Amino acid sequence: MAYTLAEKILGAHADRTVKAGDVVVARVDFAMVHDARAANALKQLEKLGAKSLPNASRTAFVLDHYSPPPNPEAANTHIAMRRFADERGAVLYDIGDGICHQVLPEGGHLTCGDLVVGTDTHSTTYGAFNAFGTGVEGTDVSAVMMTGKLWFRVPETIRIELKGRLQPGVWAKDVTLTMLGRLGAEGANYRALEYCGEAVAAMDIDDRMTLSNHAAELGAKAAILEADEKTCAWLKAHGAREPRSVKADADAVYAQRIEIDAAALVPQVARNHRIDDVIGVPEVAGQKIDIALIGTCTNGRLDDMRQAAAILKGKRIAKGVRMIVTPASRQIYLAALREGLIEALTAAGASVEAAGCGTCVNITGHLIPGDDQVIISSANRNFKGRLGNPRSEIWIASSATVAASALTGRITDAREVAGGLWRAAA
Amino acid sequence: MQKIKGRAHLLPEEINTDLHCSAKYMPGKDTAYVAQHAFEQIAPQFVSGFKPGDVIVAGRNFGINSSREQAVHAMRLLGVAAVVAPAFGRQFFRNAINNGLPVVECDISGIDQDDALEIDLTAGVMNVLDPGLQRVFPPLPAAIQTLLAAGGLIPFLQRYPDWKVA
Numbered sequence: 082m083a084y085t086l087a088e089k090i091l092g093a094h095a096d097r098t099v100k101a102g103d104v105v106v107a108r109v110d111f112a113m114v115h116d117a118r119a120a121n122a123l124k125q126l127e128k129l130g131a132k133s134l135p136n137a138s139r140t141a142f143v144l145d146h147y148s149p150p151p152n153p154e155a156a157n158t159h160i161a162m163r164r165f166a167d168e169r170g171a172v173l174y175d176i177g178d179g180i181c182h183q184v185l186p187e188g189g190h191l192t193c194g195d196l197v198v199g200t201d202t203h204s205t206t207y208g209a210f211n212a213f214g215t216g217v218e219g220t221d222v223s224a225v226m227m228t229g230k231l232w233f234r235v236p237e238t239i240r241i242e243l244k245g246r247l248q249p250g251v252w253a254k255d256v257t258l259t260m261l262g263r264l265g266a267e268g269a270n271y272r273a274l275e276y277c278g279e280a281v282a283a284m285d286i287d288d289r290m291t292l293s294n295h296a297a298e299l300g301a302k303a304a305i306l307e308a309d310e311k312t313c314a315w316l317k318a319h320g321a322r323e324p325r326s327v328k329a330d331a332d333a334v335y336a337q338r339i340e341i342d343a344a345a346l347v348p349q350v351a352r353n354h355r356i357d358d359v360i361g362v363p364e365v366a367g368q369k370i371d372i373a374l375i376g377t378c379t380n381g382r383l384d385d386m387r388q389a390a391a392i393l394k395g396k397r398i399a400k401g402v403r404m405i406v407t408p409a410s411r412q413i414y415l416a417a418l419r420e421g422l423i424e425a426l427t428a429a430g431a432s433v434e435a436a437g438c439g440t441c442v443n444i445t446g447h448l449i450p451g452d453d454q455v456i457i458s459s460a461n462r463n464f465k466g467r468l469g470n471p472r473s474e475i476w477i478a479s480s481a482t483v484a485a486s487a488l489t490g491r492i493t494d495a496r497e498v499a500g501g502l503w504r505a506a507a
Numbered sequence: 508m509q510k511i512k513g514r515a516h517l518l519p520e521e522i523n524t525d526l527h528c529s530a531k532y533m534p535g536k537d538t539a540y541v542a543q544h545a546f547e548q549i550a551p552q553f554v555s556g557f558k559p560g561d562v563i564v565a566g567r568n569f570g571i572n573s574s575r576e577q578a579v580h581a582m583r584l585l586g587v588a589a590v591v592a593p594a595f596g597r598q599f600f601r602n603a604i605n606n607g608l609p610v611v612e613c614d615i616s617g618i619d620q621d622d623a624l625e626i627d628l629t630a631g632v633m634n635v636l637d638p639g640l641q642r643v644f645p646p647l648p649a650a651i652q653t654l655l656a657a658g659g660l661i662p663f664l665q666r667y668p669d670w671k672v673a
């Protein structure tokens with residue numbers, strides 16, 4: 082028999098062989114609850130009434146969405162989370178430590194072949210490390226803390242092969258936007274994705290995390306990559322358990338196989354209100370923008386800061402443009418400080434904020450666009466009103482495109498702007 | 508499981524969880540408050556016209572977007588007997604099962620507001636009594652039907668804390 086990555090990982094955690102469509106009860110290696118779901122999770126835990134929570138120590142509580150808390154209820158949730166972590170021995174990441182999907186891998190909490198759940202759709206991010214990462218809710222995490230297990234329906238898998246190398250200046254973000262244009266939002270609903278091929282092998286970990294993270298917009302339940310030396314070296318450097326990588330069998334059964342000519346891709350942007358209304362940047366170049374955002378769990382990593390700083394260093398963003406940069410974690414913030422990126426971005430006119438979900442969604446209230454303002458963002462979602470004003474527009478693109486657009490005040494193909502750190506196709 | 512009988516209550520397609528319960532009501536608003544405002548942005552009459560035991564019949568991709576379980580809690584509070592749609596957001600589907608809310612994935616064409624529906628989850632059949640349509644759907648796996656029958660994951664674990672069904 083031959084198995085996909087999802088079938089192998091879920092099977093290994095259920096102690097039996099499984100095929101797509103099976104429902105299994107599987108052991109969970111690590112769980113995460115963030116502050117926007119913590120109140121619910123704590124309520125469900127109370128309902129469950131478990132006497133002991135033997136797996137609380139393998140659960141992280143992350144204060145990232147209400148960072149900083151916009152009202153007393155959010156601040157009170159934070160108090161309850163800190164208290165719970167303290168009393169029950171859960172791992173705590175406090176305000177400013179970073180976004181859940183960044184701090185989990187950075188904290189060494191997961192490794193290859195793991196089964197990880199989090200109260201967030203972008204928990205697919207952990208797939209970049211050859212783990213099955215998926216989004217659940219408070220009820221699920223309560224069950225995991227009490228029993229160490231959870232039910233899963235084993236997903237069918239779509240295998241996406243990226244043939245050839247991406248051109249310099251084209252990023253994982255552009256790959257995902259291309260897939261969204263092809264499959265549509267939710268086009269991979271209930272399914273797992275496996276990304277493979279030369280372009281994936283050539284990507285650094287930061288870009289691979291974007292690939293797995295952004296699969297959530299395709300509706301994917303997981304987006305798992307195979308591990309290589311880069312994966313193992315990264316995991317070891319971050320103190321993860323010994324990686325034991327899992328490979329898919331050559332003749333595994335896939336719901337669909339897709340081949341993409343990676344070398345032919347160009348920078349993409351998703352237009353306002355629909356993440357799958359995708360168009361090449363060259364076709365919309367010149368569209369005026371008012372606000373530029375770099376950050377979030379999709380593209381707030383060191384590579385993103387480097388791209389932005391390379392484009393903006395020694396220059397000034399366009400007059401009248403507001404630019405916000407939010408590193409995804411404290412570690413990234415510190416690394417960007419050491420590399421001089423924060424200074425370059427601040428000098429160029431950007432406001433750099435403390436690590437967290439920042440302005441991804443209108444929770445903290447510190448970015449509410451005005452009527453008819455156009456935002457270009459490296460985030461993952463552009464639903465109408467996501468930033469608190471349905472009369473504004475959100476366009477989604479790579480950090481390089483966002484930085485280049487901030488520079489000119491119009492949507493700009495970053496490859497036409499001097500200074501970009503275009504990774505050469507070796 | 509028992510058959511579900513209820514009146515169809517139509518909603519359009521692509522209803523994300525921001526439309527179920529807008530983020531502006533969070534945090535700190537209780538489920539009763541969220542339920543009172545359910546779907547108000549797209550169907551302002553929804554809550555006043557809905558009676559416990561009614562069935563939501565929605566278009567494609569019901570419950571996409573973020574993984575908010577509160578959207579399901581609000582529907583349970585309103586007394587939604589089941590949700591029928593051609594496709595669901597993955598996380599919504601999971602939350603529904605965890606909270607004992609039956610979800611039926613099938614073609615909804617031909618169903619009108621207030622049609623009387625009869626759903627047999629075990630057999631995978633939905634009848635629209637007048638005009639006499641029948642829709643079949645793959646029944647949910649037995650393990651999931653057990654969770655639903657128990658009323659959701661928490662009551663299930665209270666009875667079977669080691670996940671083993673006697």
Ligand code: SF4
Pocket residue numbers: 146180181201203377378379437438439441442461
């Ligand atoms: S950065 Fe945005 S998408 Fe990511 S976890 Fe935070 S709010 Fe969600």
